[in-house]
Amino acid sequence: MEVMDIRPLLAPVVSFACAGMVFFYGSNRHWRHFWMLSAAITKMVIVLSMLPGSLRGTVYYYDVIDFTGGVGLGFRADALGMFFSLVSATLWVITTIYAIGYMGGDEKRIRFFGFFALCVSSTVGIAFANNLLTLFLFYEMLTICTYPLVIHKETPEALRAGRKYLAYTLIGGAFILIGSVMTLDAVGTLNLDRPGILNATVDPGSLALIFFLLIAGFGVKAAIMPIHGWLPTAMVAPTPVSALLHAVAVVKVGAFGILRTVYNVFGVDLLGDLGYTTPLAWLAAFTIIAASTIAIFQGNLKRRLAYSTISQLSYIVLGAAVLTPFAATAAIAHIANQAFAKITMFFVAGAIERTTGKTEIRELDGIGHRMPWTMGAFTVASLSFTGFPLFAGFITKWYLCLGSLEAGQWWFLGVMVASSLLNAAYFLPIVYLAFFKPLPHHEGRRDEESPRIHEARPSLLIPTLLCAAYVIVLGASADVPGMPFSLAKAAVQFVFGM
Amino acid sequence: MENWPHWLVLVVMAPLVGAAVVPALSLRNRALAPWIALAVMSVTSLAALMLLVRVAREGLFSYVPGGWEVPYGIELRFDEFSAVIGIICLIGWLAVLFSVRYVEHMPNVVPDRIPYYYALLLLNMGGMIGFSVTGDLFNFFIFLEILSLSGYALVAISGERIAEMAAFKYLLMGAISSLSVLFAVGFIYGMTGTLNMADAASRLAGLDGSPAAPAVALGLMTVGFMVKAAIFPLHVWLPDAHAIAPSPVSAVLSGLVVKVGIIGVIRVQQIYQDSGVVDLAILNQLFVWLGAISIVVGAFFAIFQEDIKLMLAYSTISNIGYIVMGLGLASTYGVIGGSVHVFNHALIKAALFFAAGALIYRTGYRTLTDLRGVGKSMPLTCAALSIGAISIVGIPPTAGFLCKWYIALGAFEADQPFFGFALIFGALFIFIYYIRMVNAFYFLPPVRSEVVDAKEAPLSMLIPTLSLAALCLIMGLAGRIPLSFIEPAVMRLLNGAGG
Numbered sequence: 001m002e003v004m005d006i007r008p009l010l011a012p013v014v015s016f017a018c019a020g021m022v023f024f025y026g027s028n029r030h031w032r033h034f035w036m037l038s039a040a041i042t043k044m045v046i047v048l049s050m051l052p053g054s055l056r057g058t059v060y061y062y063d064v065i066d067f068t069g070g071v072g073l074g075f076r077a078d079a080l081g082m083f084f085s086l087v088s089a090t091l092w093v094i095t096t097i098y099a100i101g102y103m104g105g106d107e108k109r110i111r112f113f114g115f116f117a118l119c120v121s122s123t124v125g126i127a128f129a130n131n132l133l134t135l136f137l138f139y140e141m142l143t144i145c146t147y148p149l150v151i152h153k154e155t156p157e158a159l160r161a162g163r164k165y166l167a168y169t170l171i172g173g174a175f176i177l178i179g180s181v182m183t184l185d186a187v188g189t190l191n192l193d194r195p196g197i198l199n200a201t202v203d204p205g206s207l208a209l210i211f212f213l214l215i216a217g218f219g220v221k222a223a224i225m226p227i228h229g230w231l232p233t234a235m236v237a238p239t240p241v242s243a244l245l246h247a248v249a250v251v252k253v254g255a256f257g258i259l260r261t262v263y264n265v266f267g268v269d270l271l272g273d274l275g276y277t278t279p280l281a282w283l284a285a286f287t288i289i290a291a292s293t294i295a296i297f298q299g300n301l302k303r304r305l306a307y308s309t310i311s312q313l314s315y316i317v318l319g320a321a322v323l324t325p326f327a328a329t330a331a332i333a334h335i336a337n338q339a340f341a342k343i344t345m346f347f348v349a350g351a352i353e354r355t356t357g358k359t360e361i362r363e364l365d366g367i368g369h370r371m372p373w374t375m376g377a378f379t380v381a382s383l384s385f386t387g388f389p390l391f392a393g394f395i396t397k398w399y400l401c402l403g404s405l406e407a408g409q410w411w412f413l414g415v416m417v418a419s420s421l422l423n424a425a426y427f428l429p430i431v432y433l434a435f436f437k438p439l440p441h442h443e444g445r446r447d448e449e450s451p452r453i454h455e456a457r458p459s460l461l462i463p464t465l466l467c468a469a470y471v472i473v474l475g476a477s478a479d480v481p482g483m484p485f486s487l488a489k490a491a492v493q494f495v496f497g498m
Numbered sequence: 499m500e501n502w503p504h505w506l507v508l509v510v511m512a513p514l515v516g517a518a519v520v521p522a523l524s525l526r527n528r529a530l531a532p533w534i535a536l537a538v539m540s541v542t543s544l545a546a547l548m549l550l551v552r553v554a555r556e557g558l559f560s561y562v563p564g565g566w567e568v569p570y571g572i573e574l575r576f577d578e579f580s581a582v583i584g585i586i587c588l589i590g591w592l593a594v595l596f597s598v599r600y601v602e603h604m605p606n607v608v609p610d611r612i613p614y615y616y617a618l619l620l621l622n623m624g625g626m627i628g629f630s631v632t633g634d635l636f637n638f639f640i641f642l643e644i645l646s647l648s649g650y651a652l653v654a655i656s657g658e659r660i661a662e663m664a665a666f667k668y669l670l671m672g673a674i675s676s677l678s679v680l681f682a683v684g685f686i687y688g689m690t691g692t693l694n695m696a697d698a699a700s701r702l703a704g705l706d707g708s709p710a711a712p713a714v715a716l717g718l719m720t721v722g723f724m725v726k727a728a729i730f731p732l733h734v735w736l737p738d739a740h741a742i743a744p745s746p747v748s749a750v751l752s753g754l755v756v757k758v759g760i761i762g763v764i765r766v767q768q769i770y771q772d773s774g775v776v777d778l779a780i781l782n783q784l785f786v787w788l789g790a791i792s793i794v795v796g797a798f799f800a801i802f803q804e805d806i807k808l809m810l811a812y813s814t815i816s817n818i819g820y821i822v823m824g825l826g827l828a829s830t831y832g833v834i835g836g837s838v839h840v841f842n843h844a845l846i847k848a849a850l851f852f853a854a855g856a857l858i859y860r861t862g863y864r865t866l867t868d869l870r871g872v873g874k875s876m877p878l879t880c881a882a883l884s885i886g887a888i889s890i891v892g893i894p895p896t897a898g899f900l901c902k903w904y905i906a907l908g909a910f911e912a913d914q915p916f917f918g919f920a921l922i923f924g925a926l927f928i929f930i931y932y933i934r935m936v937n938a939f940y941f942l943p944p945v946r947s948e949v950v951d952a953k954e955a956p957l958s959m960l961i962p963t964l965s966l967a968a969l970c971l972i973m974g975l976a977g978r979i980p981l982s983f984i985e986p987a988v989m990r991l992l993n994g995a996g997g
Binding site for chain 1: 888893894895900902903904906907910911915918919922923925926929933937940941942943974975976977978981
């Protein structure tokens, strides 16, 4: 059932308005925090209010303006879009609290929070985009609004990272634009409301080119190798930005775009016949293994997390490329599973940096004695990535394995196993260092037995713990009715026409 | 009200007469000059508005001064392409307002001559408006000369170090182009015995014999207008002239005067498309290539500029490349995109030049390095500049995106996908230098204390700048209006059914 409703438009507008408020009335700290928090909560409420209807199969849509004569600005909250917006709306609330705690006395806070809100606005706009043009619009807006965040520190290093980021993502954007134009030229529509708008009557050369352009364009933000180079460099940004970039907004938008391309632009039937997804699946498998391997050798905590992100994102791409219902479930569910686990880790990295000033992994000896809760959260996230049952990451791996078997491509099981081992190899040593090594002597110990507990401040700790808790909730109660997982299933049923 | 027939003659005569009376009326009190000019532009704008309403209601119409019927009298014709006078009036009005404070500040300016500046500006407006609405080939040339001559003088007036040099270069190229247009008009008159465009078109169709002579006329006319439009390789005069001119004049030159070349090209195409005497496909293919090269060349040179106005001037070459490419594709979407970009680029580029002018007025500096950190001291002007930059790069939903979208669609529609790619990757190139600008204004450490302490621009500059920046956004969202407005004219042009 399709219902015209303004809420899919309101969700991005709320963050947009919040950005305006922060830019114009943000000089007072209290008002700024008030605007940020109230907008984040309002948006969360708006998205949640659509959840019951969405679970019943209702699709809310709202066409705003047809500004090109043919294709316009339109929003539509289908199951896939709802899933993604739910993740980003939830994480916006949590990240806002964290960012308020983290940014503290930074001078450029108004700019930071303003663009932060704009990024969230674009992300939800992408989630609810009714057509490729709207999606592209918000995709470019996201690129531009992230730039001031990446170069926040304004050091030469940050500016270099910003340039690299823009170069990668803008070229990606140009690819998407050409792909969209070709699609419109081929079939006369860009709507994302059905399982596949392209069909076999289109010239095969064009189909291949469109697939390449769209996947390469979105693949830049999804950091598929070899076009991942911007992501580790962009780590110079403040930690809440890294969390936002690497867990919610930027990279997920790339992955989401790939899902839209596979499911709504081409459709699984057409792609099954064309067979373009096989090389994509291999590329994703390669990225999973290669990025994990590189991660092992990173000494800086945030850089290790960055390479882990590259590896994890390709789970989504792999799930999409396998083209079976189970794999698709894994791909969609991993948007949330990776988001919450990875944001936990970034929060931990930021909390350690703000509390102790440490950024390198070798400095973390015994940190678990000082910050037990923080490192506990890190442990939960590590276990999730390693694929322990009852943690969110397990759900993804389980469905991805089922999906590969369903498609008769059992060798992806090998990729899963190898990846789990590699994940364990680069995350568990950190847990070991933190809890099983003693603190170095010169650091805050009164005597041998009781190291002084010195946790991160509550505004940093509470969001971290919330995310970690949610990782367990996502993993342990995935199939409980009303959980986002059922949205993922609904999306899969729509895509596969079940 | 819009049916009063004399609006069409009023819209041409008002600025021309205004140009004559402004210096006379402000002889005693110099300060009156801008306000008289503003009043004249207001009358002109009112007339233009009426004409726009009428053409939107009933389509093409014409006016014969003195009741001398076509083809014996002179005809003024108003079609959808003539609607460009709407933007001419808008930007002209704002440019006059912007000049009020700006001209006082120009180096070497003789206060007694300020009224002449406004006279030249009005003369330029009158020339452009007349050029856009005339249906007569000889008038076509006359108005072209009026707007060109006033243009040369307006460049020279700025008093910058190389102003005379830039104006002279402009004059030289401009004179050659006017001359070749005049030759072509002579050719057509010789062949057909008429100077009325529509009449010439039908008589050209009836010509027998070799198509060589009409082809030569077409070639001369096209080359002439290509110089005015600054299409590669005939663009060399543009960067200096546009960068050196006073900023409000730069806005007029870059936003409007180069478009005259485009209107000229469209008029010539109308004549020849209707007559069918020469196959335009070869010319169109040439346009597409030159457009693509202009995009890349303009963007490439812009990257290496330190002077913001020079950067904007090179970006004009790129954007004219878009327009010419769209027209040359000769597919519905392409031509619509190209025609609408005539309007949209005028808006965007005027906004950018106004903002740059305000920065120069307040700080006295014009290079990226010197202007570092100006984003904090002049936030509104820099915000307008950023919106203009986003728009000209073609980020949706701004005005610049629409044309890129349409021209790219047109390239695929015409089965020339290569140009779609060239266009969109050319736009990426353009991005590079706007990022340099934004970086300098907002993110790099300041080097000049005057820049850090600069005050926000005065209201007479802020109003034009901000309203145009707002229009860049509005015209992106309301983009369907110009698109559907221009569509009938484009269909007529492509199908050769009566210009």
